[in-house]
Amino acid sequence: MSEGQEHGQEQKLGRIAAVDFARGAALIGMAAYHLSWDLAYFGLIAPAFPTTPAMRLFSHAVAATFLALVGVSLVLAHPHEFHRRAFQRRFARIAGAAALVTLGSGLLSPPNAITFGILHCIAVASLLAAPLLQARLAVVFALAAVVFAAPFLFADAAFNPAPVLWLGLGTVLPDTLDWRPLMPWSGFVFLGLGLTRLAWRPLPASSLSRWRPKARFALAVDWMGRHSLPIYLIHQPILFAILYAATGFGPGEAQRTEEGFRAACIQACEAGGGAAEHCQGSCQCVIDGLTAADLTIAFTREDLDAAQHATFSEVVRQCQGRP
Numbered sequence: 001m002s003e004g005q006e007h008g009q010e011q012k013l014g015r016i017a018a019v020d021f022a023r024g025a026a027l028i029g030m031a032a033y034h035l036s037w038d039l040a041y042f043g044l045i046a047p048a049f050p051t052t053p054a055m056r057l058f059s060h061a062v063a064a065t066f067l068a069l070v071g072v073s074l075v076l077a078h079p080h081e082f083h084r085r086a087f088q089r090r091f092a093r094i095a096g097a098a099a100l101v102t103l104g105s106g107l108l109s110p111p112n113a114i115t116f117g118i119l120h121c122i123a124v125a126s127l128l129a130a131p132l133l134q135a136r137l138a139v140v141f142a143l144a145a146v147v148f149a150a151p152f153l154f155a156d157a158a159f160n161p162a163p164v165l166w167l168g169l170g171t172v173l174p175d176t177l178d179w180r181p182l183m184p185w186s187g188f189v190f191l192g193l194g195l196t197r198l199a200w201r202p203l204p205a206s207s208l209s210r211w212r213p214k215a216r217f218a219l220a221v222d223w224m225g226r227h228s229l230p231i232y233l234i235h236q237p238i239l240f241a242i243l244y245a246a247t248g249f250g251p252g253e254a255q256r257t258e259e260g261f262r263a264a265c266i267q268a269c270e271a272g273g274g275a276a277e278h279c280q281g282s283c284q285c286v287i288d289g290l291t292a293a294d295l296t297i298a299f300t301r302e303d304l305d306a307a308q309h310a311t312f313s314e315v316v317r318q319c320q321g322r323p
Helices: 017-041 053-077 084-108 118-133 137-153 182-198 216-226 228-247 258-271 276-292 296-300 306-320
Strands: none
Touching: 017 053, 017 216, 017 228, 053 084, 053 118, 053 182, 084 118, 084 228, 118 137, 118 182, 137 182, 216 228, 258 276, 276 306
């Protein structure tokens, strides 16, 4: 999503297609993860599937890739000097997009509104990374190490209030659809920036800088990488609308009963790497929690209002944390 387009033509390397391709591939991964939540929301897969260890690891890997590429693109966009106006335009676009994500998620699911997701992290981390374009490499890597370690070394309940929770030093997790606090996630931006500066001299002669996509699929992924911000903003509404329309024609009777719900939940949990005994207990926990909350409507895949969806998410989260 950090595309470094404004002054890419001023550097000797030009655009590096491999970077665009990597960003496009990460965007596909992010869309796939978001799709898993949409499928769970509409009852087409087990509700616990997006929170299985394998899926959470997948989402973290995708987010880390996106953020590292922000650092890469900052170096490519400002190879020899800092272009202040170009940076300001880019920052305004990302900050505006982050505000739209907060507004849209707040309208869709008020209890789970995104207050500091990946776009928010990119915007703030970019501001912090700008001075690192000219700093000593030792400073860049030291800052990345501190940011990665800070949540483990300095976490404290004093950072739990909403005005400072986004720093990532709190001891609680907010109920939100996307949470990428500044620490440790901005560390990937600093790491990507440092590694790109470190590789700057050999980069022009490398095969990586000369690679160009040729196959149609590779060209499509490369194009997505060059237009990642608008695609990021529209992909989720499109996926949600498609599933909303599709579920009106295919009721999926196999998942309309408690037993069907249980079977689908266990199957998805085990497919995500969970042990059979753990999956059975977790899925039973979800069923018991929904029953206790008078939310068996979730078994039948009928629409949930915002309050019911918040309760549903809370039940699933609590059950995922059971031993």
